[in-house]
Amino acid sequence: MRTLFTAEMSELADDLAAMARHVSTAIDQAGEALLTKNVELAQRVIADDATLDDIEETVDERCVLLIAQQQPVGLDLRTIIVSLRISAALERMGDLAQHIAETARRAYPDSAFPDTHSDVVEGMVAAAKKAAQEVTELIEDRDLNVAAGIVSDDDTLDQLHAEAYQRLLADDFEGSPQEILNISLLARYFERFGDHAVGVSRRIVYLVTGDHSGEAARI
């Protein structure tokens, strides 16, 4: 029975890693669609989000069955409960990538953002891609050194979020209401993406170290 349980816990970890890889692909493609006005790629991100939702459902069902059948306690139980939180956060990261792709699609054949914000958007895409790759790496390898990188990406996203809004509000800014709307939302999507990446990262750190102190302790 114990062997079966270990095998199932390992499948759970595999599912979370699959979700993280899916999110990583989604934000890569959504970022490229946004920067290069590639409407087909945007379309693909939007269509593929259903797959992520399906994996999340599988993870959730697996967690409930594991608890019911194995009656886990201690770290095993916490791992399962934390896995539920991680799957919810990864699903949200996929939704945010989808919203970014939708913004690119709506603007097509125009760019979703004005030239004044090109470097900021490029920076947000790069930081979000990096965060998603590191989340995948952290889930797959449990190398805690990666966690610091995710916090730093989130800081970058917070700074670019503030910078995007400051430029909108500068006296000499001349974007259209549509461009202001797009930048307002895009900056928010990227900022939330970073928040969720940090949330996932803290939960993995908690599982690996058992550190119950501070933020890491939130299940």
Next chain:
Amino acid sequence: MRTLFTAEMSELADDLAAMARHVSTAIDQAGEALLTKNVELAQRVIADDATLDDIEETVDERCVLLIAQQQPVGLDLRTIIVSLRISAALERMGDLAQHIAETARRAYPDSAFPDTHSDVVEGMVAAAKKAAQEVTELIEDRDLNVAAGIVSDDDTLDQLHAEAYQRLLADDFEGSPQEILNISLLARYFERFGDHAVGVSRRIVYLVTGDHSGEAARI
């Protein structure tokens, strides 16, 4: 042992009801702060959000302990897992009320939104307040008739979200970039608030009816 378990399940329900009441107060006050430029009220919403986070933590800990100590199966286990999802959604609704209050506070002593959007913002505040009250009622009384009202409030919020953006993009719109930014974000906060209310509602319906079909089945 069984009696103790029932008592603890009932405390769990009480905690969720307390969270829902807190969210209801937060969105009431955030809405009023936004509509009447009441910066003290906005400040109170922002300060009070920590209480909601604390209750969420209590709920989460209670759920883990209940599973570990009582080894529940079947509906009891599902109730606990669903409670974790409900507490996460209520915590997010509180965050959104806080963001609305922050938007009002940042704009003070000005209004956060232009006159062109007064009726839309009033409509969003009213629908969000109604949804929060109904969520509280649903958690407290488990009267499923309330669930339809929440779906209808969410529809209203979706329509007002679209209307808010359409007005921003109308040829004769003359708001400042700051006002466009505020409306972009406010409409999104209210729309997400409605989504979470529906999510909570579906989960309660699932618990009460045991209906595993469609959306209601998502734990």
